[in-house]
Amino acid sequence: MSTTEVYAIRKNGEVTLFKENPNSFRWSPVIWSELEERHLPPFRPSFIPDYIPDSEIESYAGHKPMRHGPDDLKEVWNLFHTDKLSVTERWVLGSTYDHVIVLKEDFPSLIEAYRSFFNKDNGSSLLELADIYEEMKEDDEIIGIAWSISQIQNPWMSVEWVDSTHPEYDEWEADEEGDSPIEVPYNITYKDNPKHWVLSKKIVEEEYVQK
Numbered sequence: 001m002s003t004t005e006v007y008a009i010r011k012n013g014e015v016t017l018f019k020e021n022p023n024s025f026r027w028s029p030v031i032w033s034e035l036e037e038r039h040l041p042p043f044r045p046s047f048i049p050d051y052i053p054d055s056e057i058e059s060y061a062g063h064k065p066m067r068h069g070p071d072d073l074k075e076v077w078n079l080f081h082t083d084k085l086s087v088t089e090r091w092v093l094g095s096t097y098d099h100v101i102v103l104k105e106d107f108p109s110l111i112e113a114y115r116s117f118f119n120k121d122n123g124s125s126l127l128e129l130a131d132i133y134e135e136m137k138e139d140d141e142i143i144g145i146a147w148s149i150s151q152i153q154n155p156w157m158s159v160e161w162v163d164s165t166h167p168e169y170d171e172w173e174a175d176e177e178g179d180s181p182i183e184v185p186y187n188i189t190y191k192d193n194p195k196h197w198v199l200s201k202k203i204v205e206e207e208y209v210q211k
Helices: 028-038 054-061 069-081 085-094 102-116 126-137 201-204
Strands: 003-010 014-022 100-103 143-147 157-162 182-187
Touching: 003 126, 014 069, 014 126, 028 085, 054 102, 069 085, 085 102, 085 201, 102 126, 102 143, 102 201, 126 143
Parallel strands: none
Antiparallel strands: 003 014, 003 143, 100 143, 157 182
16 A cells, blocks of 8 residues: 655755655545545546536546546646635645645644645545644754655655765666766755755745746
């Protein structure tokens, strides 16, 4: 079973795994489905004839079609850049984006959004994740949060090339120059080709920016 991975950003900038929460389908897919229900028209799969009105799609299909896959889900993800979402919804949706981080100054807003997104506990992981964020807020060594899921390649690891003097050197992985690759935690202070972006109160409450 996949997990939602919550990463801590340390004072030195390194991003390291903090905790895992069971079943990642209880996180981002639940958020996307809920926002689809709230803000988008019924999804029309290609097999639905044009003469079927939106109000009869579910009856015709025998189930309620939902948006799945990157192409269809772009409609949900792009809601962030509209005025349809509340501040709470923008915090929660924004936290599911690739390579996003939230810095400690905005932990209270993130936590409140996760606690209030749903009116009641519905089996999602949002309340459990909010508890993890609370724990991180109290840790003086942590300056930010990042996310991933266990079924994809870890976006918070970087590759460095080392020579034979390094304890993790592997001659079987060495390139033509004799250096071998090792994985090291991504660091948000890297100046060359940074891959993260910061979800902040300013972005959530004031701006519609394309990421």
